[in-house]
Amino acid sequence: MGSRIITPEDVLESLMDDGTIDAIRLKIINQLKANEELKNNTITMVEQSKVLNSHGAEKQTKRELFDALRRELETQVLEKASRAVWELILDESDLGKEISETVERVFCRLSGQEFLPPPPPTTSYVHESNKVEEAQETEAEKVKDIEMSESSTKKRTFSEMNVKEQN
Incomplete structure (x- = not known):
């Protein structure tokens, strides 16, 4: 059967x-x-x-x-x-x-x-899980910082804009 x-x-x-x-x-x-x-x-x-x-x-x-x-x-x-x-x-x-x-x-x-x-998660599992989350947050912050620095280098100042408009 x-x-x-x-x-x-x-x-x-x-x-x-x-x-x-x-x-x-x-x-x-x-x-x-x-x-x-x-x-x-x-x-x-x-x-x-x-x-x-x-x-x-x-x-x-x-x-x-x-x-x-x-x-x-x-x-x-x-x-x-x-x-x-x-x-x-x-x-x-x-x-x-x-x-x-x-x-x-x-x-x-x-x-x-x-x-x-x-079974309930062991302490080591919880600890490892927290480490992974912290690493992901750190990586996300690095990416955000890089994006911010790249965008800020592309921005023109007010005086640069005025000079270009007058030319």
Whole structure:
């Protein structure tokens, strides 16, 4: 008797059937609602909106303003919210970890295997990970410094511009 191959669709169906997907969705929504940076960014975008700051905006109905704001800002707001959701999902220490472990647990249950949660990272792993991040930040700063110095050598001073204009 051959063992059945468990597909991603099987795991997803199980997660949907037992309500896990809805529970994860609710956690994501609640974390987005609590995200002050996302709220403040959206408020700033609305305050700086061309629609609200245009002449005659005060004469428009709430519905007209809302529709115009949606057309103007919907894509930008949704992009930022989408990034925030992906950060939550990919976070290896909080919700992302919970999602990964839940999916693995369901896969193991469906395939008849025992679920063994991953061991916590060792101190040396964390230390190495920090070293890699520091090296990447240092490299990024070097590149930025080089770009800044290159662009500053190409810039003309005000007096150089005046001399060229007078010639």
